[in-house]
Structures are given as structure tokens and as C-alpha cells.
Amino acid sequence: MSLPPEGDAIQLSKMDVDSSQSTGSAVDVPDNEALKSIVEGMASSSVDENASGAKPKADAADSIPSSSFAKTAIKKQPLCVLVLGMAGSGKTSVVRRLSTYLASARKPFHTINLDPAVKSVPFMPYIDIRDTVNYKEVMKQYGLGPNGGIVTSLNLFSTMFDDVLKLIAKKEDHLDYIIFDTPGQIEVFNWSASGPIIAGALASVYPTVILYVVDTVRSNNTQTFMANMLYACSILYKYKLPFIIAFNKIDITDCKFAFEWMQDFEVFQDVLAEESTFSSNLTRSMSLALEEFYCNIKACGVSSFTGEGMADLVEKLAEGAIEYEEYRAEYEHLKEESSKRREEEKKKSMDKFKADITADGKEPISVVRDAIRNETEMLVNNYQSDSGSEDEELDADDIEETKEIESFQSFLRQQKEKAEQQRAHKIREQNHQAE
Numbered sequence: 001m002s003l004p005p006e007g008d009a010i011q012l013s014k015m016d017v018d019s020s021q022s023t024g025s026a027v028d029v030p031d032n033e034a035l036k037s038i039v040e041g042m043a044s045s046s047v048d049e050n051a052s053g054a055k056p057k058a059d060a061a062d063s064i065p066s067s068s069f070a071k072t073a074i075k076k077q078p079l080c081v082l083v084l085g086m087a088g089s090g091k092t093s094v095v096r097r098l099s100t101y102l103a104s105a106r107k108p109f110h111t112i113n114l115d116p117a118v119k120s121v122p123f124m125p126y127i128d129i130r131d132t133v134n135y136k137e138v139m140k141q142y143g144l145g146p147n148g149g150i151v152t153s154l155n156l157f158s159t160m161f162d163d164v165l166k167l168i169a170k171k172e173d174h175l176d177y178i179i180f181d182t183p184g185q186i187e188v189f190n191w192s193a194s195g196p197i198i199a200g201a202l203a204s205v206y207p208t209v210i211l212y213v214v215d216t217v218r219s220n221n222t223q224t225f226m227a228n229m230l231y232a233c234s235i236l237y238k239y240k241l242p243f244i245i246a247f248n249k250i251d252i253t254d255c256k257f258a259f260e261w262m263q264d265f266e267v268f269q270d271v272l273a274e275e276s277t278f279s280s281n282l283t284r285s286m287s288l289a290l291e292e293f294y295c296n297i298k299a300c301g302v303s304s305f306t307g308e309g310m311a312d313l314v315e316k317l318a319e320g321a322i323e324y325e326e327y328r329a330e331y332e333h334l335k336e337e338s339s340k341r342r343e344e345e346k347k348k349s350m351d352k353f354k355a356d357i358t359a360d361g362k363e364p365i366s367v368v369r370d371a372i373r374n375e376t377e378m379l380v381n382n383y384q385s386d387s388g389s390e391d392e393e394l395d396a397d398d399i400e401e402t403k404e405i406e407s408f409q410s411f412l413r414q415q416k417e418k419a420e421q422q423r424a425h426k427i428r429e430q431n432h433q434a435e
């Protein structure tokens with residue numbers, strides 16, 4: 001693990017995957033301590049301002065003393081943009097183009113690469129999963145194929161996502177956007193454990209939106225369009241975060257048709273009427289179900305090649321950030337409700353416990369009773385077996401021990417009687433109250 005030279009994008013530690021343990025042994029847990037030291041180290045290192053678009057250090061706001069009301073009253077938070085989409089839809093290209101656009105608009109941002117299998121990243125990521133998890137070693141050590149390796153790598157990475165949050169927190173005051181590029185296969189993020197962990201962790205701290213990239217050229221086909229929309233719908237309802245669809249590659253095909261299909265159900269039906277396959281019938285019936293989904297999303301057309309539509313996309317992201325506030329309110333409400341529920345459950349079990357406590361308040365009756373019964377039975381058994389052979393001579397120690405046993409037995413009997421009396425008293429009281 002080595003720190004990048006000052007001025008480079010900061011990287012997480014390389015996960016220690018020891019190739020000598022290649023047969024069936026578990027991959028080492030990510031080196032959190034090393035990460036922590038990097039977090040500390042970051043305080044003194046600087047990030048490449050030009051590559052990442054971060055604000056110059058000598059910002060006017062920085063010259064305001066930290067005790068200043070103006071600086072502490074308004075806490076700026078970056079907008080997290082999770083870029084998802086089918087394989088080859090152009091996620092990475094969109095992240096790259098958006099980065100260029102934000103840099104030229106002097107909007108500070110960072111990019112984070114969550115794709116462990118990507119060969120090269122055409123932008124300078126602030127955090128790169130490949131610096132933490134070696135996906136090929138994961139495949140080797142777990143005996144997995146490429147997809148399993150990607151899923152496992154992302155799952156491993158998500159276990160240390162709190163460290164990623166700490167790294168982000170170090171820079172949050174200076175950032176407007178944090179853009180996350182995700183693995184090529186959408187199911188890796190969407191249906192594995194890591195997706196909800198990462199999205200949930202981000203959304204619980206920062207305004208977060210999902211940017212769903214669609215290949216407009218391929219979506220010209222009604223069935224591909226419907227498959228894309230069903231996927232988008234499942235993501236929207238799964239994460240319940242503000243959702244933006246970016247129809248990419250509009251330099252090849254205009255995305256007007258897609259907007260029409262989304263806005264006007266009949267136009268889509270007319271196109272489907274020209275097809276008579278079984279799948280078009282299925283698509284027809286499904287399109288009805290998606291009407292409500294279309295009302296809840298924002299869409300725009302972009303080209304990662306020409307940069308067309310980037311201004312519109314940034315506008316949609318800003319709307320998403322506003323919409324997120326509703327999510328935050330709901331999230332806070334849910335959090336409050338669940339903590340209330342937990343409190344009530346705690347109180348209920350406490351009451352139950354108190355009701356089961358003896359008069360001297362030391363132990364629940366049932367516990368004392370069971371302990372006494374067990375002890376008594378054990379001692380009586382021992383005593384009987386010991387005294388079974390009358391011919392045996394008892395030495396002084398044996399006599400002493402027998403006396404002790406007898407006296408302890410009598411103590412236990414008393415305790416048992418006391419406990420039984422209390423129990424009977426309690427039952428009487430309960431019956432009395434019931435009457």
C-alpha cells in the first residue's frame with residue numbers, strides 16, 4: 001500500500017490478497033487500519049484540483065475564521081450521483097463527460113470508481129475500488145467466474161464503506177458533486193448486497209440521486225425499451241431515491257421517440273400494434289403498468305461524445321437534490337418511528353422482567369426456583385448414592401461433609417418453600433385482580 005504522490009487522486013489501500021493462500025481460504029479482510037492512516041494522512045495531502053474539479057484552496061470562504069457564524073451556520077453537502085445502467089449503455093463515458101462539463105463550469109466534484117473489473121478509467125477517480133480489491137485474486141481465491149468475482153469484490157468493498165464515507169467527509173465542504181461509476185453489469189449493483197448498503201449509506205448522510213443511463217440507439221426497439229424501463233422501475237422502487245434517466249448516445253439517434261413513448265401511452269401502443277409477436281403483447285400489457293412510474297421520473301437526452309444535453313442533465317440533478325429533501329424527511333421520520341418502536345419493545349420487556357422479580361429484587365423467581373430444584377435433586381442423588389453402602393466406614397471428613405450437605409439441603413428447602421409461597425401469593429394476587 002502506498003500513498004499517491006501529493007496532488008494525485010487519493011487512493012484507498014490495496015486489499016491484502018495473499019496469493020499463497022489460494023486454495024479455498026478466505027480473502028483477507030480489507031485493511032481498515034491502513035485506510036484510517038490514509039484518512040489521517042489526507043489532512044495534510046492535497047487533491048489534484050484540476051483533475052477533480054475541487055475548488056482552489058485559497059478560497060475566500062477559507063479566510064473566514066472558523067468561529068465565524070457564517071461559516072458554521074450553513075453546512076454545504078455534495079450531491080452524490082450513483083450512475084447505473086445496462087452494460088455498454090455508456091455509464092463510464094457519461095461520468096467522464098459530466099466531469100469535463102463540471103470542471104469547465106468550475107463546479108467542484110470528485111469521481112469514485114466502483115467497477116473492479118474495468119481496465120482503464122477515463123477520468124481521475126478520487127477513490128478507486130481497484131486500489132482496494134484485486135478482482136482477479138478474488139476470482140482465484142474463491143474459485144469464481146468473472147461475474148461472481150465482481151459481485152464478491154464489490155461486497156468486500158461495501159464492508160469498508162464507512163471508511164469511504166470518512167474520506168468523503170474530509171472533502172465534503174469543498175465539493176458540489178460526488179459521482180459514482182458502477183460495474184458494467186447492472187445486476188451486480190442492483191441485486192447484490194453491496195448496492196443497497198452503498199446507496200443506503202450515502203443517502204443517510206448526503207443528498208443522493210440515481211442517474212440511470214440508457215442506450216438510446218438500442219432502445220429504439222420496443223422490447224429493449226420496455227426491458228430498460230422495467231429495470232429502471234425496479235431500481236426506483238427499490239432505492240426510493242430521486243431518479244433521473246439519461247438517454248445517452250443522442251449523437252446517433254434522437255431520443256424524442258423515447259420521451260413520446262413515456263409521455264403518451266397511445267403512441268407506444270400504436271408502435272406495438274404494428275408488431276404481432278408474443279413479446280409485443282407482453283410489452284403492451286406491461287406498458288400500462290408503467291404509466292405511474294413515468295410520472296415519477298425526470299428524463300433528459302445526452303451525448304457523451306459531443307457533450308450535448310449536459311446542461312440539462314445538471315439541471316435535472318439539481319431538481320433531484322431538491323426532491324431528495326422529501327426523501328430525507330421521510331427517512332428521518334422512519335428512523336424516528338423505528339427508534340420509538342425499539343424503545344417501546346425495550347420498555348415492555350423491562351416491565352415483564354420487573355413483574356417477574358422477587359420481593360428482594362434480586363433474581364426472577366423462575367430462575368431461583370429452577371436453580372434450587374436442580375441443586376436439590378443433584379445433592380439428594382449424590383447423598384443417596386454416597387450413603388447407599390452402610391458397611392463403609394465414615395472418616396471425619398465424610399461426617400463433616402454430610403453435615404454440610406444436610407444443612408445446605410435444609411437451606412435449599414427453605415428457599416424453595418419461600419419461592420413457592422411467593423409464587424402462590426403472586427398467582428393469588430393475579431386471580432384477585434382478574435376477578
Ligand SMILES: Nc1nc2c(ncn2[C@@H]2O[C@H](COP(=O)(O)OP(=O)(O)OP(=O)(O)O)[C@@H](O)[C@H]2O)c(=O)[nH]1
Pocket residue numbers: 085086087088089090091092093094115182183184185248249250251252302303304305306
Ligand atoms: N456514439 C456514442 N457512443 C458512445 C456514447 N457514450 C458511450 N459510447 C460508446 O459506447 C460504448 C460503451 O461505453 P462505456 O462508457 O464503456 O459504457 P459502460 O456502460 O460504462 O460500459 P460497461 O461499464 O463496460 O458496461 C463505448 O464504445 C463508447 O465509446 C455516446 O454518447 N455516443
